[in-house]
Amino acid sequence: MSFLSLGLAPELATAASLQAWLAPTPIQSAVVPLVLRGADVRACAQTGSGKTGAFALPLLQRWQEQGERVLVLVPTRELAMQVADTFVQLASALSRKPKVRAVYGGASVNAQMQDLRGVVDVLVATPGRLLDLIGKNAVRAATFSTLVLDEADRLLDLGFSAELAAILDLLPAHRQSLLFSATFPPAVNLLAQGLLREPACIEIASAPETRPQIRQRAINVDTARRTALLLQLLADAGDARALVFAASKQGCEQLARELSAAGAPAAPFHGELSQGRRNQVLDGFKAGKLRVLVATDLAGRGIDIDGLPLVVNYDLPRSPVDYTHRIGRTARAGLSGTAISLIGTGCEAHFRLIENRLSMRVPREQIAGFEPVAVPLAVANTGGVKGARMSKKDKLRAAAAAAAESDDPGNGQ
Structure with a gap:
């Protein structure tokens, strides 16, 4: 199976090869076509399985074709920077480049406000800092048509449930939502039920060949x-x-x-x-x-x-x-x-x-x-x-x- 066979545009298939991704991983093979169709996805995927590429590649294509703006919520600063960097690297093969930004605590909020001026196509954020920026009118949550929760179990474990609820209330009711988690304890299942609409459920973590x-x-x-x-x-x-x-x-x-x-x-x-x-x-x-x-x-x-x-x-x-x-x-x-x-x-x-x-x-x-x-x-x-x-x-x-x-x-x- 190739990235082209998943329905990706040639430029994005090239972008994947530039990352030395020779072939789609199981999570990418399962998720990419679903995201391209606009489906909600609930995916269980272990670390190192290629899940960032699983959502970044098709979301870049949806942005390119339909202008879909993306909000990715992550639990830590390091993951925010890493996910944003993946979007930037994959977008390097596109003729038109999206504006990708990462915002997180521990850095100057004023500098981030300056950096967010204009249209941001892909925003990767930790929940607390995102709410700070929304409160300062630096971000309008209603403009995002796609939401990704990455490491959902970690987000809840760190006590972000109240922040997540506040953010979800500000997002458009009609949107595409993708939830990725390494484990699905009851709190994550409850979040998925309230977040996703008729989701495609993908289970990759337990496959022996991916261990x-x-x-x-x-x-x-x-x-x-x-x-x-x-x-x-x-x-x-x-x-x-x-x-x-x-x-x-x-x-x-x-x-x-x-x-x-x-x-x-x-x-x-x-x-x-x-x-x-x-x-x-x-x-x-x-x-x-x-x-x-x-x-x-x-x-x-x-x-x-x-x-x-x-x-x-x-x-x-x-x-x-x-x-x-x-x-x-x-x-x-x-x-x-x-x-x-x-x-x-x-x-x-x-x-x-x-x-x-x-x-x-x-x-x-x-x-x-x-x-x-x-x-x-x-x-x-x-x-x-x-x-x-x-x-x-x-x-x-x-x-x-x-x-x-x-x-x-x-x-x-």
Whole structure:
């Protein structure tokens, strides 16, 4: 199957080839013809499946042929920039170029207002900043004829439900709506019911042929020796870059300092960094100037890092969904990768819970010289990896999980 066979114009098929997309992915094959026909779509697609191209390519064609203006709502700044960049790159092959803009918190609202002057054909936004700009009359929601919700489960998990409701009330009643989500817990299903009209439902995430080739490892180690073991694992990996997940901003900062001091150039990446610094760190890591990126779950979704071979859970994620998205940063675009979880003292039961929810088993390992001395606790720490006392967010997550008897969600704008 080719992009032309999906009904795309030759220019957009060329644009796909310029991105080194040799053939449509399963999600693209299923979604592109539906979007071209103007249908509403409810799609379940894992990270790295090509879903941005699945909606960007046909929406660019609808803009070119019918002037359809597009609003894409995403949960994080990084994803906003990434999705906007994909639209720009794909539109480079068109004779007439759309005006594409990304707006998000953490950047100057006045600068974004200036940038939005005139007609914007494709606007990619985080919900809070979009409402700010609507309130300042810099954006008129009623002018968008197509809405895309990307990472819908993440949008709801971050507490954007009220903002989404406010935005939906301002959009035209007659529009095309596309909803993409990696998981469909009850809250996302409820959103889909209120948002979509007779949608085509696409399920790609569970297809065996689309699963990434990730080698998962779980290593038992005393909590105090995790950093020493991580350095050994990095040494064993040669010059390979690694994305390491920590539980908190402070943990990221401290671990990045320790790794850098030990000869493994590292930088922290979390939501309290300025947008400029986040861009600088991410660009440096993608370019290979940094060996290790130490991140919170901010990097768990929506960040595409080509050829990333190694992901390490220095701290375990709070939920199974976060685990899936963390390890999904490796083995993208048909490549293979390795995901290592360090099972510190007292964390065995929590990792077992993640395994149970995901219906998997990862054999435990011990590394010579790093065999654990402390006895693992048999009772899970219900507050996740940050401590025994549950935060308000954790309590909400736990309540939602208990009500749904399904997977939990994750973190950050």
